[in-house]
Amino acid sequence: MNIGEDKKAPLGVWGRYLITAALPYANGPVHIGHMAGVYVPADIYVRYLRAQKRDVVFVGGSDEHGVPITIRAMKEGVSPQQIVDKYHAIIKESFEQMGISFDIYSRTSNQVHHETAAAFFKKLYDEGLFEEKETEQYYDENAKIFLADRYITGTCPVCSNPNAYGDQCERCGSSLSPELLINPRSTLSDAIPVKKKTKHWYFPLQNYESWLKEWILEGHKEWKNNVYGQCKSWLDNGLQSRAMTRDSNWGIKVPLPDAEGKVLYVWFDAPIGYISATKELTPQWADYWCKEDTKLVHFIGKDNIVFHCIIFPAMLKAHGNFVLPDNVPANEFLNIEGDKVSTSRNWAVWVNEYVKDFPGCEDVLRYVLCSNAPETKDNDFTWKDFQEKNNSELVAIFGNFVNRTFVLMHKLCNGKVPPLHTDVMDETDRILIEEIKNAKTKVENCIEEYKFREALFEVIDLARKGNKYLQEKEPWKKVPLNPPSGGAFESDAMVNHKLIDNCIHLCLQLTANLAILINPFLPFTSKKLLHMLKVVDKILDWKNAGKIKLLSVGYSLRPPELLFRKIEDHELSYQVEKLRSGSIKSEPNNEKSEKMGTNDKSTNQPANKSTIQYDDFAKLDLRTGTIVSAEKVEKADKLLKLLIDLGFETRTIVSGIALHFKPEEIVGKQVVVVANLAPRKMRGIESNGMILMAEDKEGKLHFINPDDKINEGSPVT
């Protein structure tokens, strides 16, 4: 592959472009975080490339496999297919409505993908690139399923992080396999997983480590800081074999004879979805995937970095014959009104709802999300900001310029494009013409470097310059004059007439430029402009930008229509109210944040506990006790080391309540203790028992204790 030789390729040297946007996971709709981080930037890039007449394909689709979907189906009593059908339709529609112009929006449950992914796997298998291991895999006997990586937690063998996930330790960055974990447990039913024999195929990432290091750390220093830093961290920590198959019946069947009940790991099959979608789109798919002069770019959220920068490239490398990503411009997260987006708390602005609440304002959302995109760090979306950006930039600068140009043209030039009289052009005119040219260069440079918000700023700035120009020229102050008939002579009036012509002429040409430049960002607006200017789509070719001969002299144009409307205060308060009233307080241990990235495939539902017999209860030795001392445990945010007087003895209990109570304020409190709990070491301190706590709906903890003070050590029955 083209290691090291592809830096800063000059414009136009790429034969074709293959652009992918992260496959959204089909167990929920998309929200504005997804849009801002992935789909809007990807779409801008693609529309720009198309305007450049580059050969480009933009693929996407729903990611429909994975255990969370089967779990959800189980809970709702429907089939996994029904779940994904429902959300695939919603997601697809949202993208269409927002103008995300996929060449194909596919899905991983369809036939082509099953075949492609299976064949990919088979090829690696046939070449002996997998390690086949029969292992004791963890099985949840309550839920009756093998536990997917994500559903097992345990201790990381590398850094001793006790809550590493089965697929990855996020503390030390190591990629793991479930059986490497020490002390595993099920997050589904809380059951202690039992081991059961099963066979799986592992992909030895470590074999690609040195290659990845060279390819990324040496060859792609231009990647964004956040992306490069993450990659470096993983690579420095060392890679390990990772199982690429799972025990499940939802997914792509492992294409081997002895693999009943086994499917491909969702992260193995999902990125292959990009290939399948391309296949489905065109018989020439291989040109895009296999020819070295293809520029492959993955648009993703930051939660996907490891898969798109490490695992998938290693898979492609192993398979051979495929191009590798030239860049992976991952974005950070978008918060809403100061809080992180959370599906479980319903703290989100859903695209399908936005489209209903603000019909015809799709471009406004695109504008706000792009101009405030989390390109370098997490950012905040507020409705106030949404209003201000709309009212003071789209309406007041961009829309207003276009509107005053059109109104003046109709008032002063009979609704036609006036001629340009070079004899009366001045410095101001020439500067404006220069600015139009510059704008094109600036915008394209920014887009090529994935700096979309800056690019968009430059477009708006051009409109700003138009307003300034208009202000300086003040054509409305000049006396309009009918075209001279017969022997015209130079007079002040004649000159004024020419000045008006020049001003409006240039403003109109500028407007045409705006249509071209804004097109990648606000395609609906661009369309409206073309309609008003009575020109065809052809004019949107990027090569036309920067020119001032886009509209023919004498051509009559349509009356103006407003491009944007103001957003009123009451619309904001409605949205904010909707957001707040719809939000659900969730329990803190369930407060797994939603990422604006699209593949948060974990769900974390505490299951209802099953019925127990009296005997089970009677096994507990519950006692009252009094806290005699409390201190914070070093290097642990949540732990307090407590000494509890139980009457017959005083013992040490380590409890995870430090975020809720200060040590000094709980000394002397009576508590209920599980006295016969097996000892357990935490942070090196042996804990002998457990304090009972109640948790309210805010997630706050409260001690459980007797109404009146009673003797230490009194049994609780």
Next chain:
RNA sequence: GGCGGGGUAGCUCAGUUGGUAAGAGCGUAGGAUUCAUAACCCUAAGGUCACGGGUUCAACUCCCGUCCCCGCUACCA
């Protein structure tokens, strides 16, 4: 605690390889104007560039340390 990303005007962000760049937009305050969706245009205020050291003739820009924010993760048997 670990890893990663950040901390620059009220807000959202730019600041290239260290040297007249401490900047932009919005917001705010004045002014001017009326072609325009009470919009546009002009002007102004304001920041010890998180903090403390260090390297240098010179640091927002390099080094060390500290603090804070965000994400993932850890300790809540």
